[in-house]
Amino acid sequence: xxxxxxxxxxxxxxxxxxxxxxxxxxxxxxxxxxxxxxxxxxxxxxxxxxxxxxxxxxxxxxxxxxxxxxxxxxxxxxxxxxxxxxxxxxxxxxxxxxxxxxxxxxxxxxxxxxxxxxxxxxxxxxxxxxxxxxxxxxxxxxxxxxxxxxxxxxxxxxxxxxxxxxxxxxxxxxxxxxxxxxxxxxxxxxxxxxxxxxxxxxxxxxxxxxxxxxxxxxxxxxxxxxxxxxxxxxxxxxxxxxxxxxxxxxxxxxxxxxxxxxxxxxxxxxxxxxxxxxxxxxxxxxxxxxxxxxxxxxxxxxxxxxxxxxxxxxxxx
Numbered sequence: 001x002x003x004x005x006x007x008x009x010x011x012x013x014x015x016x017x018x019x020x021x022x023x024x025x026x027x028x029x030x031x032x033x034x035x036x037x038x039x040x041x042x043x044x045x046x047x048x049x050x051x052x053x054x055x056x057x058x059x060x061x062x063x064x065x066x067x068x069x070x071x072x073x074x075x076x077x078x079x080x081x082x083x084x085x086x087x088x089x090x091x092x093x094x095x096x097x098x099x100x101x102x103x104x105x106x107x108x109x110x111x112x113x114x115x116x117x118x119x120x121x122x123x124x125x126x127x128x129x130x131x132x133x134x135x136x137x138x139x140x141x142x143x144x145x146x147x148x149x150x151x152x153x154x155x156x157x158x159x160x161x162x163x164x165x166x167x168x169x170x171x172x173x174x175x176x177x178x179x180x181x182x183x184x185x186x187x188x189x190x191x192x193x194x195x196x197x198x199x200x201x202x203x204x205x206x207x208x209x210x211x212x213x214x215x216x217x218x219x220x221x222x223x224x225x226x227x228x229x230x231x232x233x234x235x236x237x238x239x240x241x242x243x244x245x246x247x248x249x250x251x252x253x254x255x256x257x258x259x260x261x262x263x264x265x266x267x268x269x270x271x272x273x274x275x276x277x278x279x280x281x282x283x284x285x286x287x288x289x290x291x292x293x294x295x296x297x298x299x300x301x302x303x304x305x306x307x308x309x310x311x312x313x314x315x316x317x
Contacts, residue, residue, distance in 0.1 A: 004172045004173075005172065005173045006170050006171070006172055006173070007144045007145030007146065007170060007171060007172065007173040008145045008170060009040075009167070009168060009169060009170045009171075010109075010142065010145070010148045010166040010167050010168075010171070010202070011038070011039050011040045011109050011110075011166055011167075011168060012040050012043075013145050013148040013149055013152070014039065014040055014041070014079075014107055014109070014148070014152065014164075014166055015039070015040035015041055015042065015043030015044055016040075016043055016149075017148070017149050017152040017153065018030065018041075018043075018044045018077060018152065019043050019044045019047045019048070021152070021153065021156055022044060022047065022048050022051065023047070025075070025156070026051075027073060027074050027075045028051065028074075028075050028077065028156065029051045029052070029053065029069060029074050029075070029076050029077070030044050030045070030051065030052050030053070030076070030077045030078075030079050031053045031055050031062050031065060031066050031069075031076055031077070031078055031079065032045070032052065032053065032054050032055060032062075032079040032080070033055055033056070033057060033058070033059050033062055033078075033079065033080035033081075033084060034054065034055075034056050034057050035079060035080055035081060035109070036052075036054070036079060038081075038109065038110070039079045039080065039081075039107070039109040039110075039166075041077075041079035053065070059080060059084050059085065059088045059089035060088065060089050060091065060092050062078065062080070062089065063078065063085075063089045063092040063093055063096065063097065063104070063106075064092045064096055066078055066097070066104045067092065067096040067097050067100075067102050067104060070097075070102040070103045070104050071102065075103060075105065075156060076103075076104050076105065077105045077106075077107055078104065078105065078106045078107055079107055079109070080107075080108070080109065081108065081109055081110045081115075081118075081122055081124065082108030082109060082110060082111035082112075082124035082127045082165065082166075083108075083110070083121070083122050083123065083124040083127070085106050085107075085108045085127075085163075086106075086108060086124065086126075086127040086130045086131055086163070087124075087130070090130065093106065093134070093161075094134055097161050098134045098135055098136050098137050098161055099135070099136070101136045101160050101161060102160075102161060103159050103160060103161070104161050104162075105155050105156070105161075105162045105164060106131075106161070106162065106163045106164065107164045107166055108124065108127055108163060108164065108165050108166060109166045109168065110122065110124070110166075110167070110168045111124050111127060111141075111165045111166060111167055111201070111252075112124065112125065112165075112167055112201070112202070112203075112252035112253065113125065113252055113280075113285055113290075113293045113294065113297065113299075114167060114168055114169050114252075114290045114293065114294075115168060115287070116168050116169075117287050117288065117289075118287065119287050120284060120285060120286050120287050122287075123285045123286075123287065125252075125253055125254050125280050125285050126253070126254050126256075126257070126258075127163070127165065127253075128141065128165065128200075128229055128251075128253050128257075128258040128259065129253070129254065129256060129257030129258045129261065130257075131163040131229075131230075132229050132230045132257070132258075132262065133257070136160065136161060137161050137162070137163055137230065138155070138158065138160060138161065138162045138163070138183060138228070138230060138231065139162075139163045139165070139228065139229040139230040140154075140155060140162060140163070140164050140165065140183065140227060140228050140229070141164075141165040141200045141201035141226075141227060141228075141229060142164075142165075142166075142181070142201065142227050143171070143174045143175070143200075143201060143202060143204040143205060143225055143227060144171050144172065144173050144174045144175060144202070144205065145171075145173060146173060146174070146175040146176065146177065146179055147174070147175055147179065147181050147227060148166070150179070150180065150181035151164065151181050151227065152164070154181055154182070154183050155183070158183060165201055167201070167202045169202075169290065171202045171205050172205045174189060174204060174205060174208065174225070181227060183228055183231070184228050184231040184232075184233060185227075185228065185233050185236070186224055186225060186226045186227070186228070186233035186236035186237065186240075187224070187225050187227070187236075188222070188223070188224055188225075188236075188240065189204065189208060189223050189224070189225045190208060190211050190221065190222065190223035191222055191243075192211070192215075192220035192221040192222035192223070192243075192244065193220045193222065193243065193244060194219050194220045194221065194222075194244055194246070194312060195214075195219065195220075195221050195222070195244050195246040195247075195248060195308060195311070195312050196221075196222045196223075196224060196240045196241055196243055196244045196246060196247045196248070197210070197211060197221050197222065197223045197224070197247075197248050197249075197250055197304075197308065198223075198224045198226060198237065198240065198247060198248070198249045198250070198259065198263055199223065199224070199225060199226070199249070199250040199251065199259070200225065200226045200227065200229060200251055200259045201227075201251070201252060201253075202252065203250055203251050203252040203253075203299060204223070204225045206250075206294070206299065206300065206301045206304060207223055207250045207301075207304060208223055209301035210250070210301040210302075210304035210305040210308065211223050211305075213301060213302065213305040214305050214308060214309060217305075217309065219308070219309060219312055221308065222240060222243045222244050224236060224237065224240040226259060229258070229259060229262060230262075232262050232266065234266045234270065237263055237266050237267070238266065238267070238270050238271045241267055241271050241273050242271060245273050245274075246273060246274055246275075246311070246312060246315055247263065247267065247273055247274070247275045247276075248275070248276040248277075248278055248307070248308050248311055249263050249264075249275070249276070249277050249278065249279070250278045250279065250299065250304055251278070251279040251299075252279070252299055253279050253280065254279060254280045254281075254282070255277040255278070255279040255280065255281065256282060258279065259279075260277030260278075260279060261277075263275070264277070274311075274315040274316055276307070276308075276311045278298060278299065278304055278307050278308075279297075279298075279299060280297050280299075281297075285297065
């Protein structure tokens, strides 16, 4: 990550990719919760106004309408903030979409801490825990522009409910055009021998930066990127844990029930090793500048490197 190239924001990729796909697939529609200019669903709206439905600030109704559209052959994408989709509209997602396995794609924009100072009520730090607990739900959290484009294409082709976690801010590129995203597959993005770091979503970019800082201090980190939280690539997790015998999970999310919980569930059953979860503690996040929030909650690259270094020195502390 020493030569960082900044990619497009995932929300922009969302609008662009669905517009590209929509030109060839008339089944694709977007339902928007009065946030199209923020989620960039407005890119699709300009191209296909007759397939863009402005549902207003009525998220529960929006998910119900999406369920109905799915039953008659459309592929509806939900456009709203992650906090609104996974909390305000959870009941219709659970009863109308997840239980009957309807083909609805829920795009949760502005996920994680970096929500552009929209306020603490708009910050979504528990969405992965909520959505991975729902039966039949596929949960995807891409790292960069390249993977986001491919993940949107893959989820469009997949028949079933999907939660797609998207961030607001541009992120460094992790993957080039040779990369191929596959639902349910994790990928090693750095090889190392001293400690295994397992990350997901945009946090993987900061985890790679932390790995470089650790290398400068003599700690060789193995980094596994997990873009699909559910179904989880448990074989890749066990293999990555076996590489070093120490595992730290790193996520822009609460450590309760998200990636850290999923990895712990896997390792306690299949390959017990010392493990540390790095992410938000049992708290509510506050609004503020990006760098300040990442540092406050311990997931900036510097704070991650510091936490991992301490863990390597005292793995059973």
